[in-house]
Amino acid sequence: MIRERKLMGRGAYALPSLFTAGTIFCGYYSVMKTIHAISLPPERLAEAAGQFDLAALAIGVAVFTDGMDGRIARLTNAVSDFGRELDSLADVITFGVAPALLAFAWGIRAIDPLSGGIFAEHLIRLSYLLTFLFLVCGATRLARFNIQRNPTPKNPGRVGRKYFVGLPIPCAAGMLAAVVHAAAGYPIHVWFPWGALWMALIALLCFLMVCTWRYNSFKEINLVQQRSWVTVVMIAMMIYLIWNFSQPVLLAMASVYVASGIVIRLGGILRRHLRHTPAPEHQIN
Numbered sequence: 001m002i003r004e005r006k007l008m009g010r011g012a013y014a015l016p017s018l019f020t021a022g023t024i025f026c027g028y029y030s031v032m033k034t035i036h037a038i039s040l041p042p043e044r045l046a047e048a049a050g051q052f053d054l055a056a057l058a059i060g061v062a063v064f065t066d067g068m069d070g071r072i073a074r075l076t077n078a079v080s081d082f083g084r085e086l087d088s089l090a091d092v093i094t095f096g097v098a099p100a101l102l103a104f105a106w107g108i109r110a111i112d113p114l115s116g117g118i119f120a121e122h123l124i125r126l127s128y129l130l131t132f133l134f135l136v137c138g139a140t141r142l143a144r145f146n147i148q149r150n151p152t153p154k155n156p157g158r159v160g161r162k163y164f165v166g167l168p169i170p171c172a173a174g175m176l177a178a179v180v181h182a183a184a185g186y187p188i189h190v191w192f193p194w195g196a197l198w199m200a201l202i203a204l205l206c207f208l209m210v211c212t213w214r215y216n217s218f219k220e221i222n223l224v225q226q227r228s229w230v231t232v233v234m235i236a237m238m239i240y241l242i243w244n245f246s247q248p249v250l251l252a253m254a255s256v257y258v259a260s261g262i263v264i265r266l267g268g269i270l271r272r273h274l275r276h277t278p279a280p281e282h283q284i285n
Contacts, residue, residue, distance in 0.1 A: 015076060016083055019069035020090050026062035027094025030055040031101060037185075038105045045186070052106050053185030059102070059177035060250060062094045063170045088142050095173035096138040103176050104131045107198040110187035116195070123191055123199070130202045138169040141209040156214070164215040167208035171215070171257055175205060178254040182247045208258065213265045215257070 037051035069087060073079045108127040113120045148165070156163075179201070188194045241249045 016069040016073035016078055017086060019065045019072060020083065020087050022065040023062045023069070023087075023090045023094050026058045026065065027090070027098040030058040030062075030094070030098040033058065034098070034102050034105050038109060049185035049187070051185070052102070052180055052187065055098070055102050056177040056180035056185065059094065059099055059173050060181065063174045066091065066094070066170050084146065088146055091142055091169055092135075092139055095169045096135045099173040099176045100131045100135045102180060103134065103198075103202055104128070106180050106185070106187045107195065108188075110189055111191055111195050112189055115189070116191040120191065123195065127199055130199055130206070133206045134172070134202055137206040137209045138172065141166055141169050162217045164217045166211050166213065167205065167215055167258065167261060169209060171254070172205040172209055175254045175258050176202070178251045182251040184247070205258070208261060213261045215261045 033051045033055035037048040037055065040048040040051070066087070069083075073083055104127060108124070108131075113124075116123050144165070145168075179198075188198055
């Protein structure tokens with residue numbers, strides 16, 4: 001009996017680590033596909049686009065495996081310091097290095113320098129800086145997450161609900177991957193407006209990762225509780241939509257989540273402004 005319990009404990013600890021290993025594999029696969037894409041000659045653009053698309057999809061799959069390993073660890077009571085550190089290292093590779101490389105190779109490298117005019121050289125240097133900052137901000141976000149036990153966002157939400165402080169790095173990487181997938185992997189070729197918008201998106205994600213704005217963590221969702229038939233139908237519809245219309249659906253999901261933190265923050269600022277605005281005085285004739 002004791003031996004069986006030990007084996008069950010080892011299996012419980014191994015299960016979330018297997019999902020973490022899957023996250024690392026997705027990051028490795030994404031990097032390899034990106035390198036393959038940039039090694040192809042220009043006349044094989046369609047093949048290169050397919051490789052970029054696979055690199056983006058690998059990051060999308062990693063977002064799922066990264067979310068599952070923590071939930072499984074909590075459900076099986078298999079949370080450990082080793083698993084936490086392994087998960088952080090996996091996130092740096094898969095959601096830091098892989099998307100930064102993909103962002104530069106897909107959104108910057110293939111751009112015609114002549115489309116940038118006199119600013120082309122400065123734009124290229126800025127793109128190197130932004131993709132590097134994406135990696136640094138993501139690593140900083142992970143380090144802050146690891147050392148904080150009960151972080152409080154700058155704009156606290158409801159009491160009893162759990163929030164992320166700043167945009168999680170998997171969601172930032174997923175946003176970049178969703179854009180690449182929505183374009184079917186075909187890279188950007190002109191600086192204005194697409195190249196400039198791409199760099200603006202990277203800069204925005206860098207800021208959102210290190211800011212202290214709140215994002216819903218969805219940790220209150222319990223996968224083992226009984227669900228109504230409506231919830232089951234909604235989940236089935238979501239799976240169907242992602243499977244058949246992955247490009248617009250995934251882009252919409254990523255965009256809505258990234259924008260949610262901005263909208264909540266701006267809404268809070270507006271409410272405080274209206275609350276402290278004095279009422280206009282009525283003149284007595």
